Amino acid sequence: MTAPWADWDHVLKVDPDKSLVDGETFDDVCETGTDAIEVGGTLDVTTEKMQRVIDACRKHDVPLYQEPSNPAVVVDDAALDGYLVPVVMNAGDPFWITGAHKEWVRIAELDWERTTTEAYIVLNPAASVAEYTDADCDLDADDVRAYATVAERLLGQEIVYVEYSGTLGDPEVVAAAADGVDDATLFYGGGVGTYDAAYEMGQHADTVVVGDLLHDEGVDAVRETVEGVQDAHAEN
Ligand SMILES: CC(C)=CCC/C(C)=C/CC/C(C)=C/CC/C(C)=C/COP(=O)(O)OP(=O)(O)O
């Protein structure tokens, strides 16, 4: 059986710490045409805020995943299809490579059937996630290609995630990451705000992740990005 993300063109990342655009609801969010919703953010996330988003989406069919930023925010809820847990390949602090995960396994009972890791390569030094994990973002395309291969080949990662959170990345770097993997699903996220940006990143990435746009511009803008990546994939 293939993993669900193998068929995802688009993921919408909902930050439980950020609000929706005035007048929009989570019913609208679930109807953007995205293939899955990931609930997560770096800063100021709590289980209460997570639970609010899960509850608002639970009656919809769109697959719903939690992306926990630390073990304390993991929510146990049958409405979740699973947990996508970051591992930051280029973190400066090993806590974000295996330390947090060790703590999680030490204190909690994990649902292994529903738990998968995402091998993040964090590339925008100004993003909270880069500061938080002390990531080494001074990487060129060859470094990123090699990290992607290490993630897939040496560490057996099913998802490799090129993360430019907050800014649109370099398509050449995304292309290099794509070149570095064979079967792993390549996620791209960061700064996608238009049809064209989604189309461009969709030419290299298997899955384009859109985050801040939902909170800043709303569901119609998100729908445009779904179309952009779908069109890119239809042509490839
Ligand atoms: C072991 C468990 C359960 C968790 C640890 C998971 C790890 C390694 C987290 C470190 C990386 C991280 C914080 C990922 C969260 C997802 C993410 C990158 C969100 C986007 O972050 P930003 O856009 O930088 O932050 P804000 O939008 O919140 O400012």
Ligand SMILES: O=P(O)(O)OC[C@@H](O)CO
């Ligand atoms: O918020 P943006 O910049 O769209 O980034 C999406 C996602 O990759 C963040 O983890």
Ligand SMILES: [Mg+2]
């Ligand atoms: Mg962000």
